[in-house]
Amino acid sequence: MPWNTVMDIMMKEIHARGKTMQDIKEILKRAPVIFEVVLAIKEAYALGCDLRIVSDENLFFVETILKHSGIMDCFSKINTNSSYVDDEGKLKICPYHNFDHKCNNPCPPNICKGLVIERMQESLALEGNRKRMIYLGDGAGDFYPSSMLKDQDFVMQRKDFPM
Known part of the structure; x- marks a missing residue:
């Protein structure tokens, strides 16, 4: 089963257990981020490098972690599976490509x-x-x-x- 399908099913289950988008965001903020990697990203950006992401994750997860790490603005493009919050408040994850x-x-x-x-x-x-x-x-x-x-x-x- 593709990773984004697994994540979509997991988000449905998490929502069914009463967890909110804010709960998910708080968990993501606790994800381990290597300090030296954040520094390297900031240095590369300061030197004028065009930084882009190609990831099999999803946009909500990636943006949440980048914002929390203070490096969101370092990236010119994020290529990843799209995501959105549906009318019920549940995170839906969609494939990047068909x-x-x-x-x-x-x-x-x-x-x-x-x-x-x-x-x-x-x-x-x-x-x-x-x-x-x-x-x-x-x-x-x-x-x-x-x-x-x-x-x-x-x-x-x-x-x-x-x-």
Whole structure:
């Protein structure tokens, strides 16, 4: 079952148990964030780097953690599964791509990170100023998109998290 489908089911159950969006937000604020990573993000942003996120998480979770960490404004784009609060106050999570994105590579049905990277590369090429990409990955879902990088780009794999 795709991750965003699992999360959508979990959010339905959490809501059924009387938990509110504020409760979820408070839990997310307690998620461990590596201090040095926050510093590195702030430094890269201060140096003029265009920081973007490609994640199989969901927008509510990502934005909540980034805002709490004080780094939301460091990112120009967040590519992740969309989310919204329905009329009942329940968080709904939707796929970034349709499940039929027809990717033949090992990626989840709800997001093809390789396709996202490819579109970023095309967008950068249209600007006429080819920038280097540095792709940070921490799981099996990051192998394919990292293979889409060009010779001048870099992959940084999180220690002890095989791709």
